[in-house]
Amino acid sequence: MSTSSEGTARTIPGWRHIYSGKVRDLYASEDPADTRILVVASDRVSAFDFVLSPGIPEKGALLTRLSRWWFAQLAEVPNHLAEGEIPDAVVDRAMLAQSLEMLPIECVVRGYITGSGWAEYRQSGTVCGIPLPGGLQNGDKLPEPLFTPAYKAPMGEHDENITYAKVVELVGEDRAAELRDASLALYARAAAIAEEKGLILADTKFEFGTDGAGTLRLADEVLTSDSSRYWDAEAWKTGTTPSERMASFDKQIVRDWLAANWDKQGEPPLLPEDVVERTADRYRELIERLGA
Known part of the structure; x- marks a missing residue:
């Protein structure tokens, strides 16, 4: 159950897919009393307003880790984070958020x-x-x-x-x-x-x-x-x-x-393997x- 670079959202038990952006997929709880949103970062990469292929391996997990870290550094600023347990299938690449x-x-x-x-x-x-x-x-x-x-x-x-x-x-x-x-x-x-x-x-x-x-x-x-x-x-x-x-x-x-x-005419070309690898290395660095 992975999110492909082409934009296919995951199936997550207990959560219903409601929207996909260039990189993130949003899910609503199947419990109508739960108003929180699950924000899942995919491995998709976009440039010049196009989603490209292939994605960057582990990019979603790296972006989520960095966002969580920065939210902690800026904890005095109200943010979207909500309390709760993140589903195991996306635990490394998701945040629970308030509905805004x-x-x-x-x-x-x-x-x-x-x-x-x-x-x-x-x-x-x-x-x-x-x-x-x-x-x-x-x-x-x-x-x-x-x-x-x-x-x-x-x-x-x-x-x-x-x-x-x-x-x-x-x-x-x-x-x-x-x-x-x-x-x-x-x-x-x-x-x-x-x-x-x-x-x-x-x-x-x-x-x-x-x-x-x-x-x-x-x-x-x-x-x-x-x-x-x-x-x-x-x-x-x-x-x-x-x-x-x-x-x-x-x-x-x-x-x-x-x-x-x-x-920039038509669909963008496939990214070469070395470009994908070097980009992943820079994210990790x-x-x-x-x-x-």
Whole structure:
């Protein structure tokens, strides 16, 4: 009973599959009195808004371990975790969570310029429409972390960068401010913890939901290799090329291979075995470096 990279959800006794995202599968209890959700991380890997094949071996277990560790580091922040016993079939890759009303915002925080932000900056001197000083290089630290939200698109559609004004339009002024302030504070705390481990947290995304009382709760995954870019701090200081400075502990290997071997037309190609293996190694190395 495994979750394939193509997206087949597990059969879990006592639980009913209700939704599959790019990586996670959600289950509701067959007991109508139990409102908790079982969040199961698969071995699926996504890039450029496509789920790829094959998956990364043990990725779901590694992501779950990292999320649990970070939730513990950030225990002062309300989160989605719920008490209870996790089914044996998914004990290493699942979290029990409160049922929340998820907000349709990916709360992205960027502390360094790279990726799509770097591409935009080269064109217009901005990141997500926010003007930045001239002379920045790929991988440079930003003058201050930026809150650059995105609208979370349904599976198969592209997430869309949006302005803060659009966030206000979607969730209201008070909630938008709460999302922005919580995201920036979480990033600052996590970046400081990573720095103690010799790592740079270049950027990350948070997702939030609200419980029945309206309390904002950190949800889904948090600060994993899928939702964040981590770099080696020493390599960033001493590297002479972008690839040396920004060798990341995540699926950047997958992104780079796809960018070089796929024109983003039609279905993406199968990932080579060496790309899969190297990506799995980087996921494991990050956990070792953090001591998670």
